[in-house]
Amino acid sequence: MNVTIVDYQSGNISSVINSFAEVAKGKVNLEVTSDIKKIKFSDKIVLPGQGSFKSCVDSLNKISGLVDTLKDFAITNKKPLLGICVGLQMFADIGYEEAETKGLGWIPGKVSRIDNQKGKFKLPHIGWNEIEIQKESKIFKDIKNKSHMYFVHSYEFIPEDKSVISAITNYSSKIVCSVEKDNLFGTQFHPEKSDKIGLKVIDNFLKL
Amino acid sequence: MLKNRIIPCLDVKNGRVVKGINFVELKDAGDPVEQAKIYSDGGADEICFLDITASNENRETIIDIVRKTAKECFVPLTVGGGVRTIQNITDLLLAGADKVSINTAAVKNVDFIKEASKKFGSQCIVVAIDAKKVSDNKWEVFTHGGRNKTGIDAVEFAKKVEENGAGEILLTSMDKDGTKSGYDVDLLKIITNNTNIPVIASGGVGTLDHLYDGIVKGGASAVLAASIFHYGEYKIKDAKEYLNSKNVSVRL
Numbered sequence: 001m002n003v004t005i006v007d008y009q010s011g012n013i014s015s016v017i018n019s020f021a022e023v024a025k026g027k028v029n030l031e032v033t034s035d036i037k038k039i040k041f042s043d044k045i046v047l048p049g050q051g052s053f054k055s056c057v058d059s060l061n062k063i064s065g066l067v068d069t070l071k072d073f074a075i076t077n078k079k080p081l082l083g084i085c086v087g088l089q090m091f092a093d094i095g096y097e098e099a100e101t102k103g104l105g106w107i108p109g110k111v112s113r114i115d116n117q118k119g120k121f122k123l124p125h126i127g128w129n130e131i132e133i134q135k136e137s138k139i140f141k142d143i144k145n146k147s148h149m150y151f152v153h154s155y156e157f158i159p160e161d162k163s164v165i166s167a168i169t170n171y172s173s174k175i176v177c178s179v180e181k182d183n184l185f186g187t188q189f190h191p192e193k194s195d196k197i198g199l200k201v202i203d204n205f206l207k208l
Numbered sequence: 209m210l211k212n213r214i215i216p217c218l219d220v221k222n223g224r225v226v227k228g229i230n231f232v233e234l235k236d237a238g239d240p241v242e243q244a245k246i247y248s249d250g251g252a253d254e255i256c257f258l259d260i261t262a263s264n265e266n267r268e269t270i271i272d273i274v275r276k277t278a279k280e281c282f283v284p285l286t287v288g289g290g291v292r293t294i295q296n297i298t299d300l301l302l303a304g305a306d307k308v309s310i311n312t313a314a315v316k317n318v319d320f321i322k323e324a325s326k327k328f329g330s331q332c333i334v335v336a337i338d339a340k341k342v343s344d345n346k347w348e349v350f351t352h353g354g355r356n357k358t359g360i361d362a363v364e365f366a367k368k369v370e371e372n373g374a375g376e377i378l379l380t381s382m383d384k385d386g387t388k389s390g391y392d393v394d395l396l397k398i399i400t401n402n403t404n405i406p407v408i409a410s411g412g413v414g415t416l417d418h419l420y421d422g423i424v425k426g427g428a429s430a431v432l433a434a435s436i437f438h439y440g441e442y443k444i445k446d447a448k449e450y451l452n453s454k455n456v457s458v459r460l
Contacts, residue, residue, distance in 0.1 A: 011301075011328055011329055011332075012301040012302075012305075012306070012328065012332060014278065014301060014302055014303065014304040014305075015278065015282075015285075015304060015306055018278050018279055018282075018304055019282055021279075022279070022282070050328070050329050050331065050332070051327075051328065051329035052329065055329075116404075119404050122404055122405055122406050122429060123404060123405070124330060124331060124375055124376075124405070124406070125210065126331070126375065126376060126406050126429070127210050127211060127212075127213050127253065127406070127429065127430070128210070128211045128213065128253055128459040129209065129210045129211065130209065148211065148459045150283070150284060151210075152284075152331040152375070153331070154330070170209055171210055192282065193282065193283060193284050193306060194282070194283075195248070195282055195283050196282070198282060199282060
């Protein structure tokens with residue numbers, strides 16, 4: 001199996017590479033690239049994302065043909081894709097970080113700043129929080145409800161159709177922390193930084 | 209509910225772990241990669257490396273340690289010490305660090321924080337503030353491992369780094385560091401009350417009660433400690449169980 005981590009200069013993806021390499025060891029052929037041909041012929045794609053929504057979308061758009069290739073892969077051909085953090089947020093139609101920015105529009109919804117109740121809660125939401133599983137999700141196989149995952153973000157994805165939400169986490173409000181829609185998977189938390197339980201999420205995705 | 213984090217810190221000099229007593233008297237105690245792995249397996253919420261080599265020729269050493277550690281530890285890794293340029297940050301992140309902690313360079317030029325957080329995202333920019341009490345309810349920022357006085361008020365500076373895009377503040381009391389007499393809770397309180405980003409408490413931990421004080425009395429989101437873990441007095445697990453028994457929520 002060929003799994004590609006999309007490297008589109010979206011900031012630091014070393015940890016994503018390290019964790020996937022650890023889980024993939026000897027089982028999966030892992031590529032880290034923005035080469036459209038390689039992405040096309042992958043079996044699975046990982047779309048990381050760090051920094052702001054706008055900077056990530058801008059970086060994707062800078063690589064000619066990348067957005068269309070990803071769309072063909074995930075929407076037309078329905079092959080498995082996992083978005084992590086801003087990688088997940090970009091599934092939305094629109095984001096409001098830095099400036100109003102159009103997202104990929106794969107899952108209807110928006111990305112807004114977490115309501116921290118006028119400063120009552122610190123932002124970014126940084127650290128370990130429990131996930132509350134909302135529906136059965138393939139990437140949560142053998143993962144207990146209320147497991148701890150590592151978060152670091154100030155913006156949240158709010159999908160229109162709540163049935164795509166596979167887990168939420170409780171902070172200043174209930175925050176969407178993962179989605180699953182057909183072959184599309186996304187986590188707001190960082191499985192690559194979430195210790196052994198995070199590696200299990202990665203393993204589940206690789207085993208799909 | 210968001211958990212309070214426990215962060216063991218490893219002071220590294222020329223590739224070896226040391227723990228400074230008031231930043232001067234150093235003891236050698238081991239291989240940083242191995243130590244980090246022990247902490248991560250033991251339930252540390254994050255790992256922090258502080259490179260106190262502080263000479264540019266030796267930057268490769270810490271980068272190599274980060275590279276090796278990042279392949280074995282799958283919890284967030286913060287690296288500080290001698291981070292002065294965008295290139296320094298790039299090198300550390302590429303080696304596998306998740307966050308960098310910036311101290312002197314932030315004091316010298318707060319625009320550096322702005323530039324770094326814009327380029328890499330606030331999530332990976334921690335500003336380390338070393339503060340010393342100068343009068344009642346007044347603390348001043350120090351640099352160069354506590355040697356240089358700056359005349360800058362710690363509260364004003366904390367607000368300023370938040371405005372400029374810092375994701376977290378790592379707050380060390382220079383009066384308390386190495387004393388094992390507990391965090392400077394008043395300093396913590398004044399900084400956590402005046403900022404809206406998470407504050408990591410540092411400097412002075414000698415007992416598990418001190419961790420409790422840092423979180424509950426000081427309002428810190430995370431507590432950093434070195435020697436109590438490093439010399440095996442307590443395991444990370446002991447600290448977590450203790451805090452949990454006192455109704456402080458931690459990741460068990």
